[in-house]
Amino acid sequence: MDFNKIFKNNEAWVAEKLALDAQYFEKLAQGQQPEFLYIGCSDSRVTAEDLMGVLPGEVFIHRNVANLVVSTDNNINAVVQYAVEHLKVKHIIVCGHYECGGVKAALNPSDMGQLNSWLQTLRDVYRFHKTELDAIEDTQTRFDRLVELNVREQCINIIKIDHVQRAWYNTGFPTIHGWVFDVRTGKLIDLKLDMKKIFQEVRSIYDLHPLIHSAK
Numbered sequence: 107m108d109f110n111k112i113f114k115n116n117e118a119w120v121a122e123k124l125a126l127d128a129q130y131f132e133k134l135a136q137g138q139q140p141e142f143l144y145i146g147c148s149d150s151r152v153t154a155e156d157l158m159g160v161l162p163g164e165v166f167i168h169r170n171v172a173n174l175v176v177s178t179d180n181n182i183n184a185v186v187q188y189a190v191e192h193l194k195v196k197h198i199i200v201c202g203h204y205e206c207g208g209v210k211a212a213l214n215p216s217d218m219g220q221l222n223s224w225l226q227t228l229r230d231v232y233r234f235h236k237t238e239l240d241a242i243e244d245t246q247t248r249f250d251r252l253v254e255l256n257v258r259e260q261c262i263n264i265i266k267i268d269h270v271q272r273a274w275y276n277t278g279f280p281t282i283h284g285w286v287f288d289v290r291t292g293k294l295i296d297l298k299l300d301m302k303k304i305f306q307e308v309r310s311i312y313d314l315h316p317l318i319h320s321a322k
């Protein structure tokens with residue numbers, strides 16, 4: 107694609123929005139009140155807004171390689187804090203996708219430079235679920251299952267975050283959802299994870315009882 111085409115596309119997009127509503131960008135500039143935080147993969151095929159059919163302003167978005175929630179990652183921690191404390195999102199979604207290159211790399215160990223430490227989180231997910239995964243003979247099915255288990259583990263990583271727990275103690279929100287985008291069909295699949303129940307199972311380890319630190 108011609109690099110300059112992007113700016114032509116942008117001009118057309120602006121014109122299209124203004125044709126529908128002359129004040130469109132004035133309204134957009136006034137602020138955002140998204141109810142959703144979406145955490146997805148950077149994969150160019152998994153276009154968050156497009157696949158959800160949402161408009162600018164409706165979803166707060168964070169993307170990284172293989173949709174990981176890593177406890178030492180300042181970026182994700184800042185995104186989550188901002189989303190729950192300031193935007194007061196009602197839902198946090200972790201969305202993985204089939205055919206994820208990051209997940210595939212975790213199933214096939216090799217030296218990948220900077221990606222080594224990043225993908226270690228995924229290799230840990232493989233280790234936690236090694237018995238189940240190694241029992242799956244079909245490599246495609248095993249690959250798909252690791253995509254799903256990774257989403258589940260990253261949802262658990264979300265509930266370990268103090269900002270999320272504090273919001274839960276104070277408001278009961280946000281609700282955590284695990285999704286998979288099937289890049290082969292375009293379908294979005296809700297894994298229907300019961301994160302409140304899962305939290306109960308791991309609560310003795312991860313509940314920080316953050317209410318006492320809350321000023322709100």
Ligand code: CO
Nearest residue numbers: 147149206207
């Ligand atoms: Co991916």
